[in-house]
Amino acid sequence: MSGDILFVSNGSGKAIFLTSRDVLVKSFCSLSSTCSFQDSCRSCDIVSAAKNHLAGNKSNLNIKNLDGELSAGIGEYKIGKNVLLKVMGLGSCIGVILSDASTGICGIAHVLLPGASDKGETKYAETAIEKMLEEMVKMGARKSRITAKFAGGAQVFKHMNLDILKIGDRNAISVEEVLNRKNIPILAKDVGGDTGRNVIFNPADGSMIVKYTKGDVLWL
Structure with a gap:
């Protein structure tokens, strides 16, 4: 559009x-x-x-x-400056936002799985965050000023109790662990539950907008 x-x-x-x-x-x-x-x-x-x-x-x-909008598909991340960033249709996946308010450079990743990838696949939490962080710094972001917000991680198989199937919880834990290891402050998060989400990042004021598939909207 x-x-x-x-x-x-x-x-x-x-x-x-x-x-x-x-x-x-x-x-x-x-x-x-x-x-x-x-x-x-x-x-x-x-x-x-x-x-x-x-x-x-x-x-x-x-x-x-x-200056426009960018949308990250499953396993992708997008980086921009003064652009609306989106990840849509999150179930157990996590939308991870990194932002440097001092330069306006920000990124969003659509994380599918916890952990890291030996092949550099950005569908994994650790790999996606590391690559997005590295590229943002190359663009001019200041690592010491970068902060994070994330949302998603719904329990898709809500009638299943096996830990191996609780991929949403594992994704949320993996994302938070990586951000803590990287010393990136987490300003807001909205995870868990059994409802899908769309996540939008507004660089104009640093808001993460979480729109649930049931219609509720959060500004974090």
């Missing part, structure tokens, strides 16, 4: 708008749980500010433009 990606915030809430030809087509809003319109964006101060911005008018709300 071509168009602007806007981040709009005020004292009561914040939202990301994906636009096409100056029309708001999708949103992720921190007020969605209390809004009667949900994601349809009928009318509010935040929506009005976004529409005015697209029309070239000034607004008294905080508005920032993002």
